[in-house]
Amino acid sequence: MDTDMETDDTRTPPRFKRISSYGIAFALVAAVSFGAGFSLAAGGTATASVISHVPLVGDGLDPTPDPNVDLSDFWKAWNALEENYVVTHASSTLPSVQDRLYGAISGLADSYGDPYTTFMKPSEAKSFSDTISGSFAGVGMEIDIRDGALTVIAPLKGTPAEAAGVKTGDIVATIDGVSTDGLSIEEAVAKIRGPVGTTVAFTLIRDGKPLDVKVVRATIQVPETDDGLDKTNGVYHIALYEFTANSAELFDKAFTRFKLSGASKLVIDLRGNPGGYLDAAVDIASHFLSKGTTVVTEDFNGKQPNDVHTSFGYSNAPAGTKIAVLVDGGSASASEILAGALQDNHAAEIVGTRSFGKGSVQTLLDLDGGSLKVTVARWITPAGHWIMGNGITPDIVAPLATSTPSFTPDTAADPQYARAVQFLTTGK
Numbered sequence: 001m002d003t004d005m006e007t008d009d010t011r012t013p014p015r016f017k018r019i020s021s022y023g024i025a026f027a028l029v030a031a032v033s034f035g036a037g038f039s040l041a042a043g044g045t046a047t048a049s050v051i052s053h054v055p056l057v058g059d060g061l062d063p064t065p066d067p068n069v070d071l072s073d074f075w076k077a078w079n080a081l082e083e084n085y086v087v088t089h090a091s092s093t094l095p096s097v098q099d100r101l102y103g104a105i106s107g108l109a110d111s112y113g114d115p116y117t118t119f120m121k122p123s124e125a126k127s128f129s130d131t132i133s134g135s136f137a138g139v140g141m142e143i144d145i146r147d148g149a150l151t152v153i154a155p156l157k158g159t160p161a162e163a164a165g166v167k168t169g170d171i172v173a174t175i176d177g178v179s180t181d182g183l184s185i186e187e188a189v190a191k192i193r194g195p196v197g198t199t200v201a202f203t204l205i206r207d208g209k210p211l212d213v214k215v216v217r218a219t220i221q222v223p224e225t226d227d228g229l230d231k232t233n234g235v236y237h238i239a240l241y242e243f244t245a246n247s248a249e250l251f252d253k254a255f256t257r258f259k260l261s262g263a264s265k266l267v268i269d270l271r272g273n274p275g276g277y278l279d280a281a282v283d284i285a286s287h288f289l290s291k292g293t294t295v296v297t298e299d300f301n302g303k304q305p306n307d308v309h310t311s312f313g314y315s316n317a318p319a320g321t322k323i324a325v326l327v328d329g330g331s332a333s334a335s336e337i338l339a340g341a342l343q344d345n346h347a348a349e350i351v352g353t354r355s356f357g358k359g360s361v362q363t364l365l366d367l368d369g370g371s372l373k374v375t376v377a378r379w380i381t382p383a384g385h386w387i388m389g390n391g392i393t394p395d396i397v398a399p400l401a402t403s404t405p406s407f408t409p410d411t412a413a414d415p416q417y418a419r420a421v422q423f424l425t426t427g428k
Contacts, residue, residue, distance in 0.1 A: 074104075102370060114375050115145040115185065116362055122369035124186045137196045139215040141166050142274040142330065143188060144358065150180040150188055152204075153356055154272035154330025156220070157241050164215045168272065168330040168400075171205035193217070227254035229261045233411075233421050236261055239269040240284075243276030243334035248283035255287055259318055265424040266317075267417065268338075269326045271352065275333025278309065285338055286312040288323065288347040294382040295341040298361060301378070323348035324420035327392055328400060332356035339392045340381035350394045351420040359387025396423060 065071070078100070087094065095103065106119040140159020141152050152170040155162040172180050175191045183191075192200055194217050204211045224247055227238040236258045240247065258266060278296075285295045291313020298307040317323070325339050325348045336355045342348035359379035365372040379387045398419035411418035422428065 117375045118184050120371045125371040137219050140220045160215045160218050174203040225250045235265045236263040237267045243280040247280040251284050266323045267420050270331045270335040271326050271328040272330035273335040281334040281338040282309050285341045286314045296337045297380040298377045299380050322424050324351050327352045327355045332358040336387045336392050344381050344383040351396045352394050352416045355391035357389045357391035
């Protein structure tokens, strides 16, 4: 998604590119996902994936049939169903010609085996568009497909999902009693969304055991940042919950407060952050990297020239500042781009557990009211590591927090934060 943002005179106004989980799966399910990476506020958000307006090869796409493809078997199957299929259940209805075309396109997209390359029928396409436009009605959790299962990437801070006890890594086995086997992210989001005040029931699998959870849908407004000085150890903590069009400006303000505090130790907390706008990640990285330093490469596998995104070169961290970045399995997309850039350029130590691994870019093609979401590129860190499927491996592995990371981190209750503080204060 492209949008414009006002910036001060020292910056080139970026062309914002949404990295959606939101895979878009904003399991905010209420109305949300990167993821990529997309947050689908439907009660489902997408995970960090980036939705880009990169033109498809051959756009404006020629509808002429490919002479090298023999479609005779397809038409045999179409005609056999048309002439012979008999309804055997009273509740069944015959699909319309449009429904059958949508089904064929969906099957074609599914044959690529990529959960982020999907066809969305008009109703799903509208929900997706609504999801990436701002606030939504849902439950506030990010979802994605992992190892073939619908999985919670992270419950978002201050949402009904978090209050109901939904946790990162939970497998969503059923939605309102219906199995999620074979559901796409968009289909799951559509099932999770609903009117504000209504309830959606989940069966979650956690540590191999089923857990029934009911969540009341609400309008979801995700906080973007929190920050403050931990006076017990002199560490300044900035938490980023999403990368939106406003995140760079909000980080600037938090970063200014950090500098005014006089602290020389900084924790950037990306845990549970599903991603969002690529340019927000590049802008934030620019506080710590010199101008022209590679932040991330958008690799099109030779189908068009790679796009190397580089630092704007603010480089305004006070001399001697030590930085630790916290990540976990809920950190995806733009979070992984920022963490990978700081890690590979030796600007920060990464602490926590391996991040989610959402590192692909999607573009949307309109098809008669529906939309075809196509993976067109992959993200590669400055050192050449693929983010997709691999995530960011921490420099210092620390166990998961016992509670949801908060604005006022507690070293006793939050071992990941405690480990970051240990590194910043002792260098070990």
